[in-house]
Amino acid sequence: MCTCHEPHTPDRPERRRFLRLAGMTAAAVAAAPLLSNTALAATPAAAPTPKPQNQLAPDAALERLMQGNQRYVDGLTRRHDFLTEREALVSAQNPYAAVLxxxxxxxxxxxxxxxxxGDLFAVRVxxxxxxxxxxxxLEYGVAVLGxxxxxxxxxxxxxxxxxxxxxxxxGASYPGHIQGLAAAIAPSAQAVLEHKGDVLENAIAQNVRDNLKQLTERSSLLRDAIAEGRLKVVGGIYRLASGKVELIA
Ligand SMILES: [Zn+2]
Structure with missing residues (x-):
């Protein structure tokens, strides 16, 4: 994943916008010491939108995302002109969806x-x-990129x-850092051990639900965006054979 298109320097424009934006949210108190006098004095600028078609309400963004998945399932994916897309996205980005x-x-x-x-902001682990x-x-994607x-x-x-x-x-254990990763997922699996159906399927769905919960429990910035109707958060399961993404509650 890359959140930037230029070398990471402390005063690049996107970082300044992020800090200004952070200063305007509920995270203001925590973020305040990070803000320079210049950033505090500056007037917040609207995020640049190199792809105007990506300026969507949350429900419309979900509809577009799922339409894209249906094209993928049907083998009707679009031809992407990377040459012109690259040029349009040199100065900024405004993706319409983030995927964890x-x-x-x-x-x-x-x-x-x-x-x-420029459409999808992907965080993968x-x-x-x-x-x-x-x-x-993800907070950066929501707060700065909108x-x-x-x-x-x-x-x-x-x-x-x-x-x-x-x-x-x-009680399995694993080498290196894999142990920590497995331990982070184990509670989701533990919660569904006695449930009916395929235990791995159930654990995969529970893991998505638990991480959806984590997003809002751990981030006041995301909570605020949801409460203000600027952000929708959903869970999905990708089916390997069909490529279909099924939304889950
Ligand atoms: Zn996996």
Missing amino acids: GCADSRIAPEYAFDTAR AGNLVTDDGLAS IPLLMVLGHEGCGAVEAGLKMARD
Whole structure:
């Protein structure tokens, strides 16, 4: 994932906008010490919109995302002209959706939703977990880029969730940092061990629901955006054979 298109320097314009925006939200108190006098004095600027068609209300963004998935399922994906898209996106970005998805190589969200460059803000980590850095990335997407839709996307046959399930059910342990990842997923698996149906399927869905909950519990910035109707947060499960994304409650 890349949130920038120029070298990371402390005073790049997007960072200044982010800090100004952070200063206007409920996170203002916490963010205030980070703000320079210049940033505080500056008038907030509207985020640039190189793709006007991406300026959508949350429900319209979800409809467009799912239409893209249907094209992908049907084998009718659009031809993307990367040459002109690159040029249009040199100065800024305004994606219409963010996806917190698994790192699994079979789940490339840009393909799954038939999106072009500048459309999808993708944060990926095995097990589609909300991590601190991932959450900061999503907050940036919502607060600075004005993204109206955020999907937590789990998938069928997720190895990370299976690792968490084996830990919860069988006491499995893993080498290196994988242990920590499995431990973060294990409570979701534990919660559905006694449920009817396929236990891995149930754990994958529960993991999506638990991470949706994490987003709003841990981020006042996202909570505020939802409360103000600027952001919709949804969960989905990607089916490996069909490519279909099913929305889950
Ligand atoms: Zn996975």
